[in-house]
Amino acid sequence: MANPSILILAGDGIGPEVMAEVKKIIGWFGTKRGIAFDVTEDLVGGCAYDAHGTPLTDATMAKAQEVDAVLLGAVGGPKYDVLDFSVKPERGLLRLRKEMDLFSNLRPAQCFDALADFSSLKKDVVAGLDIVIVRELTSGVYFGEPRGIFTEGNERVGINTQRYTESEIARVARSAFELARRRNNKVCSMEKANVMESGILWRQVVQEVHDKEYPDVELSHMYADAGAMQLCRWPKQFDVIVTDNLFGDLLSDMAAMLTGSLGMLPSASLGQPMANGRPKALYEPVHGSAPDIAGQGKANPIACVLSFAMALRYSFDLGDEAARVEKAVEKVLADGVRTADLMGPEGGKPVTTSQMGDAIIAAL
Amino acid sequence: MANPSILILAGDGIGPEVMAEVKKIIGWFGTKRGIAFDVTEDLVGGCAYDAHGTPLTDATMAKAQEVDAVLLGAVGGPKYDVLDFSVKPERGLLRLRKEMDLFSNLRPAQCFDALADFSSLKKDVVAGLDIVIVRELTSGVYFGEPRGIFTEGNERVGINTQRYTESEIARVARSAFELARRRNNKVCSMEKANVMESGILWRQVVQEVHDKEYPDVELSHMYADAGAMQLCRWPKQFDVIVTDNLFGDLLSDMAAMLTGSLGMLPSASLGQPMANGRPKALYEPVHGSAPDIAGQGKANPIACVLSFAMALRYSFDLGDEAARVEKAVEKVLADGVRTADLMGPEGGKPVTTSQMGDAIIAAL
Ligand SMILES: CC(C)[C@H](C(=O)O)[C@@H](O)C(=O)O
Numbered sequence: 001m002a003n004p005s006i007l008i009l010a011g012d013g014i015g016p017e018v019m020a021e022v023k024k025i026i027g028w029f030g031t032k033r034g035i036a037f038d039v040t041e042d043l044v045g046g047c048a049y050d051a052h053g054t055p056l057t058d059a060t061m062a063k064a065q066e067v068d069a070v071l072l073g074a075v076g077g078p079k080y081d082v083l084d085f086s087v088k089p090e091r092g093l094l095r096l097r098k099e100m101d102l103f104s105n106l107r108p109a110q111c112f113d114a115l116a117d118f119s120s121l122k123k124d125v126v127a128g129l130d131i132v133i134v135r136e137l138t139s140g141v142y143f144g145e146p147r148g149i150f151t152e153g154n155e156r157v158g159i160n161t162q163r164y165t166e167s168e169i170a171r172v173a174r175s176a177f178e179l180a181r182r183r184n185n186k187v188c189s190m191e192k193a194n195v196m197e198s199g200i201l202w203r204q205v206v207q208e209v210h211d212k213e214y215p216d217v218e219l220s221h222m223y224a225d226a227g228a229m230q231l232c233r234w235p236k237q238f239d240v241i242v243t244d245n246l247f248g249d250l251l252s253d254m255a256a257m258l259t260g261s262l263g264m265l266p267s268a269s270l271g272q273p274m275a276n277g278r279p280k281a282l283y284e285p286v287h288g289s290a291p292d293i294a295g296q297g298k299a300n301p302i303a304c305v306l307s308f309a310m311a312l313r314y315s316f317d318l319g320d321e322a323a324r325v326e327k328a329v330e331k332v333l334a335d336g337v338r339t340a341d342l343m344g345p346e347g348g349k350p351v352t353t354s355q356m357g358d359a360i361i362a363a364l
Numbered sequence: 365m366a367n368p369s370i371l372i373l374a375g376d377g378i379g380p381e382v383m384a385e386v387k388k389i390i391g392w393f394g395t396k397r398g399i400a401f402d403v404t405e406d407l408v409g410g411c412a413y414d415a416h417g418t419p420l421t422d423a424t425m426a427k428a429q430e431v432d433a434v435l436l437g438a439v440g441g442p443k444y445d446v447l448d449f450s451v452k453p454e455r456g457l458l459r460l461r462k463e464m465d466l467f468s469n470l471r472p473a474q475c476f477d478a479l480a481d482f483s484s485l486k487k488d489v490v491a492g493l494d495i496v497i498v499r500e501l502t503s504g505v506y507f508g509e510p511r512g513i514f515t516e517g518n519e520r521v522g523i524n525t526q527r528y529t530e531s532e533i534a535r536v537a538r539s540a541f542e543l544a545r546r547r548n549n550k551v552c553s554m555e556k557a558n559v560m561e562s563g564i565l566w567r568q569v570v571q572e573v574h575d576k577e578y579p580d581v582e583l584s585h586m587y588a589d590a591g592a593m594q595l596c597r598w599p600k601q602f603d604v605i606v607t608d609n610l611f612g613d614l615l616s617d618m619a620a621m622l623t624g625s626l627g628m629l630p631s632a633s634l635g636q637p638m639a640n641g642r643p644k645a646l647y648e649p650v651h652g653s654a655p656d657i658a659g660q661g662k663a664n665p666i667a668c669v670l671s672f673a674m675a676l677r678y679s680f681d682l683g684d685e686a687a688r689v690e691k692a693v694e695k696v697l698a699d700g701v702r703t704a705d706l707m708g709p710e711g712g713k714p715v716t717t718s719q720m721g722d723a724i725i726a727a728l
């Protein structure tokens with residue numbers, strides 16, 4: 001049987017630096033655990049635009065469709081702010097999500113014990129926090145038509161369309177309920193059904209899927225504004241949150257920030273099963289390309305490493321190996337190894353991106 | 365000259381209770397300060413539906429158009445959850461906003477010293493916080509057409525439209541810049557210009573209005589997801605935030621919750637100047653109708669009292685009198701007078717809604 005295949009798209013900014021550490025770990029799995037992957041690399045985002053005039057070539061897109069998993073670093077940077085909307089770095093990422101049909105975006109918001117003090121929230125509010133936001137990723141206002149800037153009379157009008165079909169809602173709801181069953185069996189669905197008809201349909205379909213297929217899971221509904229409040233007030237009330245693309249964008253970033261562990265948080269974007277039974281999948285850290293610290297060896301590779309751990313679990317059915325990576329990260333943190341972003345007021349000497357990677361491998 | 369006129373729409377849940385305290389204060393202004401208002405009262409929300417089968421009658425709508433200011437309590441309650449979308453309590457509020465054309469919603473997120481400990485955030489992150497979110501209130505996805513739930517093939521589709529014209533963006537931007545000039549001269553505009561064309565237009569128009577009319581104000585732009593993160597991380601970096609209706613809904617609620625002073629926060633919704641020079645205006649607390657504690661004398665009337673103070677300032681040009689009310693509230697808090705929602709772990713005996721109102725009047 002062929003080795004499982006991975007396409008690495010390191011992208012811009014700190015993307016290549018953090019991905020370099022993941023490549024070391026992939027190498028470690030090959031030599032030390034006899035688990036080999038076929039790895040290819042390619043460009044996405046600003047670097048792809050620089051090379052090809054587009055943030056994602058058709059050839060790269062085709063490769064992404066064929067591999068068992070895509071690992072992505074980060075895209076974007078101030079250099080590309082002036083580009084036209086259609087070729088901005090983000091379009092590369094959005095094209096991958098859409099064409100691979102990665103409808104279920106799992107964003108854990110987890111507070112690492114060793115880092116609870118980094119949160120702007122009180123320690124008792126976040127310590128031990130472990131929730132997952134399941135964000136719909138291929139529809140909603142991100143992709144709805146009509147969209148654009150038009151002229152009406154003598155002024156411009158900006159238009160976007162929020163659009164959800166029943167089946168789009170049902171499939172992401174299922175993925176949230178499945179996840180909840182493997183966790184604490186509780187799902188909270190968020191929308192603005194008091195204002196938006198698309199939210200009414202969202203609420204109805206989530207409820208229907210629940211009643212028919214997952215009556216054993218505890219389901220609640222919350223307006224997204226109240227949800228944002230409750231995430232600030234007492235995030236531990238949640239287990240799995242399911243929400244649409246746009247609310248999910250805000251709420252998952254916010255939840256990530258709450259933990260104080262932003263540089264640590266991975267994400268998985270999953271689609272339909274392929275012929276080999278594995279889901280289409282893309283893994284990426286929640287943090288961005290951080291152009292301000294790029295190229296200085298300051299970036300924290302842990303979010304990217306943990307994204308690879310998610311790949312082991314969700315794409316390669318290697319849950320034990322995933323746990324091994326996660327434990328190694330915890331050990332390194334408990335040992336006080338810190339990149340610059342994790343330095344507390346007590347000071348100390350931060351390690352470089354590469355030293356952090358080495359420490360994780362030593363702990364493996 | 366006729367007295368300035370106020371329409372009180374106390375609404376549902378704790379609305380009537382908290383509004384009763386405002387009526388006492390209005391009475392106090394008449395007898396003690398010789399500042400009399402012509403006050404009329406009417407129904408909005410669930411109570412209007414119970415009486416008339418609609419959350420806002422045309423007659424009430426007409427009255428709201430004629431007065432100098434509307435004071436609103438809160439709308440909604442579980443009893444009305446089963447109602448059709450078109451007659452839900454919220455529709456009454458949304459109709460007022462739309463037909464009065466109240467495009468600029470000022471939502472202060474202020475942390476009261478005496479209450480900083482109530483925040484789920486660390487004290488140094490929120491103590492002294494004083495920012496205002498200016499939310500566009502009459503357009504965007506709240507009102508855009510087409511909207512509804514349709515059938516396509518054999519499934520339902522939920523559709524809403526985000527729609528902003530240049531002039532809609534420009535007028536709310538102006539209102540944010542004007543406010544910033546009276547504060548710390550700094551505006552941060554939030555959208556998702558990396559994903560939504562309506563966000564691109566938003567960013568362009570805000571920048572144009574700035575460059576032409578308010579070059580003296582410091583302007584920055586932030587994606588709304590990053591904005592949500594930054595509000596959690598270090599909210600004091602902001603002064604005035606301007607954003608659209610939907611992002612404003614989430615971000616302002618979140619910012620309010622950050623302060624730990626949710627039961628304390630007022631809001632003003634302002635429109636175009638009327639013939640008498642006063643803007644169309646509606647004032648309401650940020651908190652909701654809190655059906656769980658309604659009718660028990662437990663509600664905190666301070667948010668509603670401070671909404672009246674905003675009316676004194678923005679509708680009646682009585683800034684000094686507004687400050688008098690605000691100082692009275694601060695004094696009462698400093699004296700340790702607390703409604704149930706403000707009781708800390710150290711305990712003590714909470715005062716009732718009415719006792720809190722009396723204490724404020726005593727302090728006036
Ligand atoms: C980069 C951007 C297009 C993207 C999004 O808005 O989805 C990012 O914020 C994210 O959450 O992955």
Ligand SMILES: CC(C)[C@H](C(=O)O)[C@@H](O)C(=O)O
Pocket residue numbers: 194195225454457458613
């Ligand atoms: C009650 C509801 C319609 C309203 C809104 O979504 O605008 C509320 O959340 C608010 O923020 O005033």
